[in-house]
Amino acid sequence: MSEQRKKLLEVQDLQVTFGTHLHPFHAVKGVSFDIYEGETFGLVGESGSGKTTIGRAIIRINPVSGGQVLYRGERISGRISRELDRKVTRQIQMIFQDPMASLNERAKVDYIVSEGLYGRHIGEAERQEKVAKALADVGLLPEFASRFPHEFSGGQRQRIGIARSLIMDPDFIIADEPISALDVSIRAQVLNLMSQLQKERGLTYLFIAHDLSVVRFICDRIAVIHKGRLVELAESEELFAHPLHPYTRALLSAIPLPDPIAEKKKKLLVYDPSIHHYDQETPLWQEISPGHFLLASEREAAEWQREPSR
Amino acid sequence: MPSFRFKDHKTQQLSQSVGEVLSRNYSESEFFEFAPYDPTAGERGGYSNYSYWGSTLRSFAQNKVAMFFLILMVGILAFTVVEPMLPYAPEANTIYKGATNLAPCKEYWFGTNSIGQDLWSQIWSGVRTSLLIGLAVACVEAVLGVIMGVLWGYVRKLDFLFTEIYNIFDNVPQTLVVIIISYILRPGVSTMIFAMCLTSWLQTARLVRNQVLIIRDRDYNLASRCLGTATWRIMVKNLLPYLVSILTLRMALAIPAAIGNEVFITYIGLGVPLEIPTLGNLIKAGQTVMMESTLSYQLFFPVIILSIITISFYIVGNSFADAADPKNHVK
Amino acid sequence: METETILSVRDLDVKFTLRGQVLHAIRGISLDVHRGESLAIVGESGSGKSVFTKTFMGLLDSNGSVTAGEIRYNGQDLAGYTTDQQWRTIRGREIAMVMQDPMTSLNPLKTIGDQIEEAIVLHQGLKGAEAHAQVLKVLEEVGIDQPERRSKQYPHEFSGGMRQRVVIAIAVACRPKILICDEPTTALDVTIQAQILQLIKDLQKKYDLTTIYITHDLGVVANVADRIAVMYAGDIVEIGTCEEVFYDPKHPYTWALLSSLPQLGVKGEELYSIKGTPPNLFLEVKGDAFAPRNPHALKIDFVERPPYFEVSPTHKARTWLLDPRAPKVEPPEHIKHLREQGVNRHV
Numbered sequence: 001m002s003e004q005r006k007k008l009l010e011v012q013d014l015q016v017t018f019g020t021h022l023h024p025f026h027a028v029k030g031v032s033f034d035i036y037e038g039e040t041f042g043l044v045g046e047s048g049s050g051k052t053t054i055g056r057a058i059i060r061i062n063p064v065s066g067g068q069v070l071y072r073g074e075r076i077s078g079r080i081s082r083e084l085d086r087k088v089t090r091q092i093q094m095i096f097q098d099p100m101a102s103l104n105e106r107a108k109v110d111y112i113v114s115e116g117l118y119g120r121h122i123g124e125a126e127r128q129e130k131v132a133k134a135l136a137d138v139g140l141l142p143e144f145a146s147r148f149p150h151e152f153s154g155g156q157r158q159r160i161g162i163a164r165s166l167i168m169d170p171d172f173i174i175a176d177e178p179i180s181a182l183d184v185s186i187r188a189q190v191l192n193l194m195s196q197l198q199k200e201r202g203l204t205y206l207f208i209a210h211d212l213s214v215v216r217f218i219c220d221r222i223a224v225i226h227k228g229r230l231v232e233l234a235e236s237e238e239l240f241a242h243p244l245h246p247y248t249r250a251l252l253s254a255i256p257l258p259d260p261i262a263e264k265k266k267k268l269l270v271y272d273p274s275i276h277h278y279d280q281e282t283p284l285w286q287e288i289s290p291g292h293f294l295l296a297s298e299r300e301a302a303e304w305q306r307e308p309s310r
Numbered sequence: 311m312p313s314f315r316f317k318d319h320k321t322q323q324l325s326q327s328v329g330e331v332l333s334r335n336y337s338e339s340e341f342f343e344f345a346p347y348d349p350t351a352g353e354r355g356g357y358s359n360y361s362y363w364g365s366t367l368r369s370f371a372q373n374k375v376a377m378f379f380l381i382l383m384v385g386i387l388a389f390t391v392v393e394p395m396l397p398y399a400p401e402a403n404t405i406y407k408g409a410t411n412l413a414p415c416k417e418y419w420f421g422t423n424s425i426g427q428d429l430w431s432q433i434w435s436g437v438r439t440s441l442l443i444g445l446a447v448a449c450v451e452a453v454l455g456v457i458m459g460v461l462w463g464y465v466r467k468l469d470f471l472f473t474e475i476y477n478i479f480d481n482v483p484q485t486l487v488v489i490i491i492s493y494i495l496r497p498g499v500s501t502m503i504f505a506m507c508l509t510s511w512l513q514t515a516r517l518v519r520n521q522v523l524i525i526r527d528r529d530y531n532l533a534s535r536c537l538g539t540a541t542w543r544i545m546v547k548n549l550l551p552y553l554v555s556i557l558t559l560r561m562a563l564a565i566p567a568a569i570g571n572e573v574f575i576t577y578i579g580l581g582v583p584l585e586i587p588t589l590g591n592l593i594k595a596g597q598t599v600m601m602e603s604t605l606s607y608q609l610f611f612p613v614i615i616l617s618i619i620t621i622s623f624y625i626v627g628n629s630f631a632d633a634a635d636p637k638n639h640v641k
Numbered sequence: 642m643e644t645e646t647i648l649s650v651r652d653l654d655v656k657f658t659l660r661g662q663v664l665h666a667i668r669g670i671s672l673d674v675h676r677g678e679s680l681a682i683v684g685e686s687g688s689g690k691s692v693f694t695k696t697f698m699g700l701l702d703s704n705g706s707v708t709a710g711e712i713r714y715n716g717q718d719l720a721g722y723t724t725d726q727q728w729r730t731i732r733g734r735e736i737a738m739v740m741q742d743p744m745t746s747l748n749p750l751k752t753i754g755d756q757i758e759e760a761i762v763l764h765q766g767l768k769g770a771e772a773h774a775q776v777l778k779v780l781e782e783v784g785i786d787q788p789e790r791r792s793k794q795y796p797h798e799f800s801g802g803m804r805q806r807v808v809i810a811i812a813v814a815c816r817p818k819i820l821i822c823d824e825p826t827t828a829l830d831v832t833i834q835a836q837i838l839q840l841i842k843d844l845q846k847k848y849d850l851t852t853i854y855i856t857h858d859l860g861v862v863a864n865v866a867d868r869i870a871v872m873y874a875g876d877i878v879e880i881g882t883c884e885e886v887f888y889d890p891k892h893p894y895t896w897a898l899l900s901s902l903p904q905l906g907v908k909g910e911e912l913y914s915i916k917g918t919p920p921n922l923f924l925e926v927k928g929d930a931f932a933p934r935n936p937h938a939l940k941i942d943f944v945e946r947p948p949y950f951e952v953s954p955t956h957k958a959r960t961w962l963l964d965p966r967a968p969k970v971e972p973p974e975h976i977k978h979l980r981e982q983g984v985n986r987h988v
Contacts, residue, residue, distance in 0.1 A: 185857070186914075217906040
């Protein structure tokens, strides 16, 4: 399906290593995926799986130790020109997980939202106008501009965070668990807002999450990551209908159902990595069916496809 | 006691606007009709009237001991400035012939010293000089220390270089530096200030650096980097406001420390020349006659003034640092 | 099932003073907790759900206090307890608590084994080798492999899920009657979340515990709760059995909570969302606290606080919509048929 769709972001064999030479910690071990223009790409995994590291490597907070990241065909990882740096800073933005930690407590909302505009030689009147518009776009009242972040609830703070990235007029937004720290009742507000902004502005999202139920609702394609490696990637419906990797299946079975009867019948699957024998057979990142990728040895791939997926 | 309720008008406004929504007078017959729905009403609800500076000042004002010392401190500061302009004030170094070693009396409030100078004028002149030294050193220490510390902590590439420089200089005792400088240059107030400034900012810089290291990778700083905010702006807007509490404490301690240093260096004879009254010179002079109980006032008066200044700076600084810590903004 | 009340709360009021202002955190709650049941208290942050349960253990912050009402437990009124000495007879040994962040309840400088042993020595009266054997038994019980080796490790050597298991082990080792779990799984990964909930459920059966879950996520309690109390702005707005609340919710706030679950969302359509934020409890709440955010609000909601309307002997809700004079309002379409269609279409 993707021939005519343009690739916005290409992640090629990305590796991120922390620590010293003597005690390296490989957070991301050779991850590749493409994100197409206008889509929402989900990256799902547990804490410590490397999903946040990937997001931060793309936005260039974490240095890349291997592989590369291309944005609109241009390499943006490693050393890049000043001009490209400025362009990429404008076009790629990030929404953070914890709205309590990601806003500067000592600055007013007005400053926080327009922070990205400083250094761009924008007049005061225009700046204020843009702040008012950004606040309105995320459903906040204009009078909030003169207040400090601690006066707001979690959902409102997260929307301030979104307004701050919107003011840059980005094309691509990395949303790093944007709703995990929020009350369930508020999550819908933020998810709806993100979908609505995507429709209005043709944004592309990388949506990082640990909870499959959320990604399914918002994402077009989903990649599942475990211990720094992608284990499965497919379109959302396909992934939910035919999960192949046992880790994906475990994740799916763990989604809590808001239905007492169904929930009591549900069987919880637990993923046990010791079922793999990768010292004897090498796993391959392979396309099982069009658009559905899986990390498995040949034997495993055959076996998993035979099992009924649920 | 001032109440520092800057923000209360906002709460009141909110109370009124919410009150208006809630107290609409509906007649009983229409009770069970749908009410008009206003989506912005829900947004308004969660307002809390918290202001960082308001709470800091209020919390400080509630500390009665600290307020007492603040008033005392401001009083002393103001008086040292005003004192020489008072009509009766004699020049501090004026020698009254025949009036040596006079105990405190109506004419000489703090008595006179062994060569017949008025101790009252001498002490205030000394306080003036000592405070000048203290303030100057503290200011330089703050400015240099903060700039260096923030750079050191925030710019990763500078870390190694700065750490090495720090290690080298930190191993040279400060007193030694001051002694050598006073020896090389002409002893005097400015030499004193220069010598103390040379090394004192190192400690502040390290303190600031450690704090910056703690907060540099917090999400809100990462967010600023993602927005392409210039490094200097991150330092001024994101880092410094979080250091207010520890910096005020540090400053409040630096002033008495510098005064104490001056006293010590002058006391061992390497500081400010005798003809300039400083607390150090006065204490030194007082100490030589200390053994004679009738003259001990010559030591006590400067020591008491020194203690009052030191203690008030310490208590005010400490209380302000506490008040500036958001954790203490509950009450 | 005949019910015996283990804890009974009547007209409880809790107020905090913050910067000279009074925050009315709990506004007259009455609730009976039945012996052996598992009760879930669901609400947004700021709804007072944690504060409410903290009053059972005397754990309110120093600027807050119970200003009215009573908490009956074992013939005693806990609301009248003032000294730590009194509370010590309750905390841990009668009512124990599992917090959201396991790190805050573990001592980072002591081995896991020592921390569990402490609780066992104190509450079960065992000593020496006997106590040590019990530690290993407890660790095994909460699903920690190689208990001998693990008991010698420190909290930081454990993953988040494992730590939470240890905290549960300690809580249960005190043999409490009531176990309060305050967002026990919020900080954990989804897969671990389900396992921890299952563990608590198993332990409840084994030790005949009464459990109270506190959570903001209605989704996670469907499996574990017998009854659900929905809290909003310091008050219980709806209470009923698990099935009643999920399949036949009556309060518009419960509707909103249910409909905003992403599990129920339909792709490409807008998720239902609750507009705005919870009310500021520094201001006096008049009428129904949810009214300003409620698209189905009646005019009376702004004037008078609704009483409880009984739907069934086990199910009641505080909303004027249940008044016979009120217009009939249907719950949102997609939560109406939860029972028939199940949520299975999603997985």
